Amino acid sequence: MISVKILGVGCSKCRALEGKVKDLISKHNLQAEVTKVEDIQEMMGYGIMMTPGLVINEKLKSSGNIPKEEQLLNWLKEN
Amino acid sequence: MIAIKNKYYFFPLLLLPVWLVLYLTLQSITDLIIFDLINLPKDSHLTSAISFFIFEVPKVMLLLILIVFIVGIIRTYFSPERTRKMLGGKKLFVGNVSASLLGIVTPFCSCSAIPLFLGFVESGVPLGVTFSFLIAAPMINEVAVVLLFGLFGWKTAILYMSTGLIIAILSGFVIGKLKLEKFVEDWVYEIKAAHSEIEEVKPAFSERISSGFDAIKEIVGKVWVYIVIGIAVGAGIHGYVPENFMAGLMGKSALWSVPIAVILGVPMYSNAAGIIPIVQALLEKGASLGTVLAFMMSVIGLSLPETIILKKVLKLPLILTFVSLVAVGIIIVGYLFNIIY
Numbered sequence: 001m002i003s004v005k006i007l008g009v010g011c012s013k014c015r016a017l018e019g020k021v022k023d024l025i026s027k028h029n030l031q032a033e034v035t036k037v038e039d040i041q042e043m044m045g046y047g048i049m050m051t052p053g054l055v056i057n058e059k060l061k062s063s064g065n066i067p068k069e070e071q072l073l074n075w076l077k078e079n
Numbered sequence: 080m081i082a083i084k085n086k087y088y089f090f091p092l093l094l095l096p097v098w099l100v101l102y103l104t105l106q107s108i109t110d111l112i113i114f115d116l117i118n119l120p121k122d123s124h125l126t127s128a129i130s131f132f133i134f135e136v137p138k139v140m141l142l143l144i145l146i147v148f149i150v151g152i153i154r155t156y157f158s159p160e161r162t163r164k165m166l167g168g169k170k171l172f173v174g175n176v177s178a179s180l181l182g183i184v185t186p187f188c189s190c191s192a193i194p195l196f197l198g199f200v201e202s203g204v205p206l207g208v209t210f211s212f213l214i215a216a217p218m219i220n221e222v223a224v225v226l227l228f229g230l231f232g233w234k235t236a237i238l239y240m241s242t243g244l245i246i247a248i249l250s251g252f253v254i255g256k257l258k259l260e261k262f263v264e265d266w267v268y269e270i271k272a273a274h275s276e277i278e279e280v281k282p283a284f285s286e287r288i289s290s291g292f293d294a295i296k297e298i299v300g301k302v303w304v305y306i307v308i309g310i311a312v313g314a315g316i317h318g319y320v321p322e323n324f325m326a327g328l329m330g331k332s333a334l335w336s337v338p339i340a341v342i343l344g345v346p347m348y349s350n351a352a353g354i355i356p357i358v359q360a361l362l363e364k365g366a367s368l369g370t371v372l373a374f375m376m377s378v379i380g381l382s383l384p385e386t387i388i389l390k391k392v393l394k395l396p397l398i399l400t401f402v403s404l405v406a407v408g409i410i411i412v413g414y415l416f417n418i419i420y
Contacts, residue, residue, distance in 0.1 A: 008190075009190070009193075010190075011188065011190035011191075013188075013190075014190075040193055040194070040197070040391065041266070041270050043194060044194065044197050044198075044201075044270055045270075047198075048194055048198075049159035049160060049163065049191070049194050049195050049198035049199075050159055050186065050188070050191040050194065050195065051190060051191050051194060064158075064159070064186060064191065
């Protein structure tokens with residue numbers, strides 16, 4: 001089971017990233033759980049400075065942008 | 080990180096001449112449409128409004144696309160993490176100057192204001208320097224600069240940028256001097272922020288180009304509606320409002336107009352794209368440049384939503400100091416330009 005966390009407080013990019021990740025997961029039948037982190041202190045624990053942040057299996061993968069689909073898929077599959 | 084191959088990165092080079100030809104022939108195309116195609120009478124209010132609209136919309140869009148593309152590429156060379164590293168331990172003033180300049184080129188969105196603020200303060204960037212960044216970043220943005228350049232000319236655009244920079248530098252400097260650290264919420268200094276572990280990979284040039292295209296999609300996609308509506312209203316004013324109509328209300332002689340313009344501007348947010356074309360039309364009708372500049376700066380630079388977001392990490396006295404310093408700075412700029420021009 002892959003754990004995916006989207007860090008961000010309701011900005012439009014955060015919602016877009018969440019949607020994109022969820023679509024990818026269902027499209028490729030991946031076993032993953034997506035949670036949204038909105039608590040600032042928890043977000044800071046991952047050291048991001050721009051939202052949205054993307055954390056896969058507790059590792060920060062990107063922040064401040066929406067990664068490309070192939071990139072996301074790579075990260076999800078390497079776990 | 081895998082390099083995403085982009086075969087089309089030479090595209091912009093091919094598009095540039097097309098852009099140039101379009102931009103340079105815009106006036107003739109407009110005249111052709113107005114007088115030959117739809118055959119509108121010369122010297123009527125309607126003609127004046129419509130030709131303003133037909134000329135300004137594509138002009139501003141063309142400028143916007145070009146600048147957003149270039150800024151999108153420049154921004155790939157800067158990241159908040161990098162900026163933070165550059166600002167850490169910087170002394171006052173020098174720090175304020177660099178923070179304000181970096182505020183222009185570092186990617187920033189007001190929804191990220193909190194994590195950015197925390198990230199800066201945690202890693203030892205002084206409070207005043209952090210504020211210089213937070214003031215410059217939204218105020219001097221590419222959309223505002225393009226609109227000012229397109230509708231008011233390069234002098235006004237440069238005036239706006241340089242006075243905006245001065246306000247950001249000085250306000251941050253004063254906040255630093257006042258030693259207001261105690262008015263930052265206590266938990267800010269207690270949390271231990273991890274340092275971002277993303278390995279910074281130098282993107283290939285083709286990826287930087289594709290970031291430029293992404294920026295066009297994102298920013299132009301968001302603001303074009305405001306620009307079209309703004310220019311439409313501006314066109315109406317341009318065609319129908321009598322000359323010097325605004326002179327009494329927003330002219331030089333109306334002394335109170337500068338502070339009122341600033342106060343009105345604060346709650347208006349994200350409509351900078353729509354507000355500038357309207358204001359440009361008002362300028363034509365006798366409003367004075369200082370008043371207009373002050374209004375735009377407060378619309379763009381001081382926003383109520385961002386202040387509310389910052390309330391999570393700042394106590395009231397610090398917020399009030401920040402807002403009033405910037406507001407006073409803007410008012411001074413307004414009066415200054417009313418006197419000079």
